[in-house]
Amino acid sequence: MTTFTLTQIATALGATLEGDGDIEVVGAAEPSSAHRDQLALAMDPKYADGLAKGRAEAAILWQGADWRALGLKAAIFVARPRYAMSGLTTLMDPGPEIEAGIHPMAVVHPSAKIGDGAAIGPFVVIGRDVTIGDGARIASHVSVAEGSTLGRNTLLLQGVKVGARVVIGDNFIAQPGCVIGSDGFSFVTPEKSGVENARASLGDQGEAAQQSWTRIHSLGGVSIGNDVEIGANSAIDRGTIRDTTIGNGTKLDNLVHIGHNVQVGDDCLLCGQVGIAGSSRIGNRVVLAGQCGVNDNIFVGDDVIAGGATKIFTNAPAGRVLLGYPAVKMESHIEIQKAMRRLPRFMKSLQQDK
């Protein structure tokens, strides 16, 4: 088990250390359940009681805490606790165990170029003309299809499926089971369909003939920037002619659906079960909370933030904070909801007035 001295941790966090920097810990824990060899995480005064219950000798504390009075032998003080969690967990994460080298039960096409220091697990399939940068870690059951390119420090976890015509930058992380480069969901009828009529008329599907769907194939690929992470069992479709694109620094949570031709900008967060329908464009630094939906062929501007399960049907201007089905400004949504809750009694009282 790896151990860390407090000095090591404080240095990694750029944080202030007081007390005995030679104390060694093997991990971090909540204050009340911390063992003696664990670092208690007590960045808020509300954790003071917990510290008394637990057995930690060292802690990360809130600014101004009196560590001696709390019975500790050392303490680390950080300016922005949540940000410190990043440094601490990065330091302590053992990471997935994938043996160095290429496992004998992996099938790697002879034309594939695998960078230095790669660790490729059992039952992995790497296709023709694939290029993977230095330092790749590829867990079991992963497939990377013909012609795709992945950058340096790629981490593909168990069962990830990268299709053909996918280009991904450096430091990519793919959680188990996600699919990058499935075919777009694009079908057309020989003559105009009821859906086309209903969309044009906002509700009237007219006299469309009964007809079957013909497939539009996805000739495009998927193009992903640097420092991107994709969640477990998410799916990203290839574009029809051009690529579906995801910008630098964008993170997708689990079970997210990205339709064909979608363009997602830089530094976005798309939380669990978000869905973006085909050909929509998402700006930079957009944050969509869990279960949000974005209609097809619309534009969501830079810095838009949408609360849980917001359904965005029309273009959203930059900087807007949205909520609701259909999405409206968060303040409007809160007002409307308040009014709606009063509505039944309000209508009754008005009718009595008459």
Add this chain to the structure above:
Amino acid sequence: MTTFTLTQIATALGATLEGDGDIEVVGAAEPSSAHRDQLALAMDPKYADGLAKGRAEAAILWQGADWRALGLKAAIFVARPRYAMSGLTTLMDPGPEIEAGIHPMAVVHPSAKIGDGAAIGPFVVIGRDVTIGDGARIASHVSVAEGSTLGRNTLLLQGVKVGARVVIGDNFIAQPGCVIGSDGFSFVTPEKSGVENARASLGDQGEAAQQSWTRIHSLGGVSIGNDVEIGANSAIDRGTIRDTTIGNGTKLDNLVHIGHNVQVGDDCLLCGQVGIAGSSRIGNRVVLAGQCGVNDNIFVGDDVIAGGATKIFTNAPAGRVLLGYPAVKMESHIEIQKAMRRLPRFMKSLQQDK
């Protein structure tokens, strides 16, 4: 093909048998499509006509039915038909075929401890120091990562991915493709982000700097009780410091998303596509219908029931029956919806009055 005598079935169900108990059936069927060697399921008088159309000689019947008049040679009577379905289908389910022993094309780490009577299929990967209890059935393409522990009678179906630091009790069932122990979706900016501002102010994201997301790694694991089932392609994230937990007897349907640090109690049902955001706590016997969403960092009390696609944004007290976006009491929701449907005409009539 396995056959069952009516006596066998009645005994397994603790039910009353009338007529010839030696009749053998090979399976169950709806009355109208039942073959001669199938047991018709006709627990309601509405199926009487179906019995006449089908060819079954025996049936499970509603209380008080006259089996002779229905042309049957035998009948089983049960008190609670839906509950009887459990006994019947458990008896008749042949279960997945997984050959006994460890398939030669499975990769099992020499340090792993596999219990007695295990059946492990082809292309399975079992990591370092994994422990799996007696009677495990593990289908093809499953992976169990380093250090994880699974109890007795574990059933992992095709392509299930169990990550590191996962502890699961007895009688666990995992449907194909589900992921247990993916990394949590937890990112932080060096300075306060627009999201933090917007949440604090309910809508105003202030003057946040343009900044990228830094990753908080998941040092915790996932801890799951006994008698739990997880649906196809669902995903459960590891906790940040402590474990994400799921209690005894809880069942998750397909495509369910459980965020990091979430605690789900005992005997809950989380239906298809439900999503629980990070650090929320779900009590015991909570039932969330399909596509429900639970906000992060909130509490849903014991025995809460939420109807389809309910979005729970705030703490829900024990026993509450919820519906809507945002969730309100089901009665209130029905009232509000009625009022809303009348609203356009109501507003028009009031304006004419003026």
Add this chain to the structure above:
Amino acid sequence: MTTFTLTQIATALGATLEGDGDIEVVGAAEPSSAHRDQLALAMDPKYADGLAKGRAEAAILWQGADWRALGLKAAIFVARPRYAMSGLTTLMDPGPEIEAGIHPMAVVHPSAKIGDGAAIGPFVVIGRDVTIGDGARIASHVSVAEGSTLGRNTLLLQGVKVGARVVIGDNFIAQPGCVIGSDGFSFVTPEKSGVENARASLGDQGEAAQQSWTRIHSLGGVSIGNDVEIGANSAIDRGTIRDTTIGNGTKLDNLVHIGHNVQVGDDCLLCGQVGIAGSSRIGNRVVLAGQCGVNDNIFVGDDVIAGGATKIFTNAPAGRVLLGYPAVKMESHIEIQKAMRRLPRFMKSLQQDK
């Protein structure tokens, strides 16, 4: 790289060609980014500027366009551009590379019958008594469980899992990671549960005892017609007694959930993240936009169209165009939404009148 002459393309599309039919292209592109050897797709006058920027010598053009004036050497004219995309992309799609024959690292049960011309990739598992028609293409990591039958020209992409008792017609396409034939989510308590009470009373769960869930197994299978496509990481459950069914020509997008016993008709489109709860019936030519939900045990009539995230709680008559939570006619939804947005000010003004 495959090349196509313009004559070839025009013939495939049944379209009119003007200019030099011997020009060869290697692919299609948007006008402004087209290389010299690519066919520009400019089916609308708005693309005229793009043509000037790009380097294409040939294009598919809008009706009546003057291709010479646009600086092209040849042009193809189509009556319904979107439909032409189908023909064009079908012609140009290289398809997934799966080597002919059965890969030595596939595990195919000796009793399985694989049709002529099959291409089966590495780490595929085909179970006992499986039948797969001629011309099958099966990518890596796929499993097909015991007794299942797939028709001609089956395409199963990476990591698809077909369970036992599944019957599928011809020309089936399964995107990576989808699951066909998981167990239904069906649980019952020994005595009446709070959910049963709440559903009966629309909100009151009564005095239900605290009890655990018992499993109803899925003895049925899944039955799928011809020309069906299932999206990435979607999941389709087996029926309890009868099969879950999907009709001819129906297409499912990514992350779609189909519960046990559900019947979906012919030529439906179920878009990304749609969920259909157990035992519901969906008619023919039904189109459900992304994130729609359908309650259990209801009926959605032929030609119903539902907009994004519509939640259908009750039977929907044929031909209805729906929107909203809960679903109402699209026109009603738009009216209600307009009224709701005015509601806060409306209530305030009325109270001032008093």
